[in-house]
Amino acid sequence: MNLQSYYKYKVFLRRISTMSQDPSMQETADAPYRQQYSSKEIIIINEYGVSANKLYIAQRPKIQKLIKLIENNKVEVVYVFDRSRLFRKHYEGVFFIDLCKKHNVKIIFTSTGHQEASNNTLIEGVMSIVNNLEGENITKRNAEARRRFPGKKFGYIKNKEDRTYKKNPEKEDTILEFFNVLRKVETITQLDKLLRHYKKLFKKTPEKLLEMAVDPFYAGYDISDNENKLPHVEPYLSLEDFKNLLTKNVIISTYSHKKVALEREHLFQPYCSKCNKLMKFDFSILENKAWYSCSKKSNHSKILLPSRDLFSVVSATLSKAIEGLDTDKLLRDSRTYLNKIRKLVQRDLAAIAKRKEQIRQAIILENDDLVGWKSNPSYNELLKLEDYEQQLLKNITEKEELLLENKELSNLTKDYLTNSKEKNFTLLVSMLINRLDVYPEKIVITLNKFDYLSYLETNYNFEVSDLQ
Incomplete structure (x- = not known):
């Protein structure tokens, strides 16, 4: 070693x-x-x-x-x-x-x-x-x-031997009441009042209560792929009642879409600047907001950052980083590399030319009969030298073509990174961003080091209007 x-x-x-x-x-x-x-x-x-x-x-x-x-x-x-x-x-x-x-x-x-x-x-x-x-x-x-055989399900008693789910007698009446009242909800205010009421009874968050409302397990079905009846589940409501709950109540039917949209805002892993721990991602479907905050166990004042604000700052920073991509340096390095190769090739070509001339002279001087000069052992070496000469010339031509391609590649790279902001934002973040640190009044973004981001500034101040 x-x-x-x-x-x-x-x-x-x-x-x-x-x-x-x-x-x-x-x-x-x-x-x-x-x-x-x-x-x-x-x-x-x-x-x-x-x-x-x-x-x-x-x-x-x-x-x-x-x-x-x-x-x-x-x-x-x-x-x-x-x-x-x-x-x-x-x-x-x-x-x-x-x-x-x-x-x-x-x-x-x-x-x-x-x-x-x-x-x-x-x-x-x-x-x-x-x-x-x-x-x-x-x-x-x-x-x-x-979906079909959860470890446990609120409102049910699971029989591990036959894997059946029976209604919990202690919760059955309250859960039935919950679904009946939920069917009559028509406004956000009514929904908020209902959730606050049953939050205390069930000791569940509003999000968990709404998850119950759109969970077909309570109807004894799995509808993720067609309508698959779950015979091992005792339902709280019929499949028809469950469908009506989703289709007739706009507030409830849009819940799943809002939840997915908010979960997709969890794109980053920011650190709290005070305790140096990863911040927790959370969201509120009713408020249609998502945010990062430091741990509740932290012994300092809470830092809270809306996820959309963080997205705006990161997006603006990535735009600056892409603008700072030094394509001219890429081309300069390519030219320098090509010149080094060209010098080495020219040196080898000169040596080959000198050796070829020596071989020709030796063949002429050693052969009285010039008709049979190709039978001279040195002739094979001459052929090999000429092949190698052609390979060197081909090599330098290919490198010159690559330099021309690099000019196009540098532009394509910049275009690709710009397009990635729209089409593959997460991948671009993983490529360019090393760490995010959140302070009470600022966000520090550490970018990964790249040779061709050498002219990137280390500090940007964004006004609120710049991030809209």
Whole structure:
């Protein structure tokens, strides 16, 4: 082991999607590898209760820590149980493989029989897509199981032996009353009054109460894909009454759409500047607002930031970052690289020309019979030199063509980043933004370092009118 690799860490990454899962299988699988190193050489990263299906790469702080270590050339090898423990989204997997390849980081899967990691981008890309599809299927199966056979459901008593759900006699009358009153609601004021009343009775948030209202389980059905009757469920209302509840009451029928829209505003992982902890995302469907706030357990005054304000600030910052992309520097570097190659090629061409002339003279001087000069052993060397000469000329021509393509590529890159703000905002955030710190009166955004963002300013002040 050379001196440079000795000071690089061996990272052991483990991930379980829920806290109910057992990480011991992953720990056992990487134990033989850990025994090869001293404790000073090892970094263990445990992602417990983290779903790679639900969270993007920018929303996983410990993966961000690993990426930062790799970018700083602090990692020699990453040990992980299998590809699914790294990422589920295929583009994130390809990004990570490319990052490791760039920084000469090995990836070793500790699961017995799992296909080894390779430097072949095509193979890893295909494996990432398969992994992505597998993750989506797992998510769908789990969601279906939760819809039809939830671990527990408010208002029901579950029989674990025959997996049936019976109404809870202690709550039955109140829940029936809840659905009857809900059918008569016509205004936001009436809905707010109803939710405040049953919030105390059921000890549930207004959002949870409205979730009950649009949950077909209480009608004994799963309607996510056609109308599937659940014979193991004793319903509180008929399917017809449930449909009427959704279709006739505009306030309730639009609830699900509002909820999804507000959940989609959870795009970031901001840190509280006072306690240095991730801020909590929350929303109110009735107020149609979402926000980030510091933990209730924090021993300082609460910091609250509307998610739409944060989106506006981040969006404006990304626009500035894209504007600051120094495409001229990219082209200058390309020209410098081309000139270096051209000098090396010209030097080799001069040496080849000199050697070719020496061979020709030797052939002429050594052969009295010029008719058979091609049979001279030196003639084969001459042919090889001419082939190599043509390869060098072709190489320099290709590099000159690439320089012309770089001019177009620099413009395409800027256009792509600009379009990504509209079409793939989350990916652009994960590419460019390293960290968000929220202060009572300001937001500090730390961008990832790129050679071609060298002229980007470090401080921007946005007026409220600039963010509208």
